[in-house]
Amino acid sequence: MIALANDHGGFELKEEIKNKLEKEGYDVVDLGAYNEESVDYPIYGKKCAEEVASKNAEKGIVICGSGIGISIAANKVKGIRCALCTSVEMAKLAAKHNNANVLALGGRLTEKKLAFEIVDAWLNTEFEGGRHEKRVELLDNM
Numbered sequence: 001m002i003a004l005a006n007d008h009g010g011f012e013l014k015e016e017i018k019n020k021l022e023k024e025g026y027d028v029v030d031l032g033a034y035n036e037e038s039v040d041y042p043i044y045g046k047k048c049a050e051e052v053a054s055k056n057a058e059k060g061i062v063i064c065g066s067g068i069g070i071s072i073a074a075n076k077v078k079g080i081r082c083a084l085c086t087s088v089e090m091a092k093l094a095a096k097h098n099n100a101n102v103l104a105l106g107g108r109l110t111e112k113k114l115a116f117e118i119v120d121a122w123l124n125t126e127f128e129g130g131r132h133e134k135r136v137e138l139l140d141n142m
């Protein structure tokens with residue numbers, strides 16, 4: 001299961017990503033917001049992060065206008081490693097080195113095609129483990 005959450009600035013891109021993932025056969029849960037009315041991104045970052053931390057979802061994708069606020073919110077939940085990615089390389093590294101369990105995107109800054117490539121790269125790249133294992137453990141114990 002992949003949990004999705006967004007504020008008004010991330011609504012449009014969330015819809016695009018949701019449709020894409022559903023077409024590809026992923027189970028997706030949409031935690032809102034469900035339209036472009038102004039809302040507060042911390043609430044939605046937390047919702048998605050809690051869904052992942054509680055293992056109701058394996059991974060989460062959070063989207064606000066810049067991706068910054070909602071990634072900060074998600075990272076406040078214990079067990080969450082949320083990475084704001086603006087390139088395919090960052091998405092691969094977030095998976096390989098940081099075992100990021102939540103991906104953050106900026107709905108107003110990252111256009112759809114690149115956002116799709118980032119999502120694909122993050123979902124299809126494995127955690128390398130090894131020397132990164134201990135570092136991820138240190139993060140989780142903070």
Ligand code: RB5
Nearest residue numbers: 009064065066067068069
């Ligand atoms: C909302 O206007 C905007 O501040 C929000 O989407 C996000 O960019 C915050 O980091």
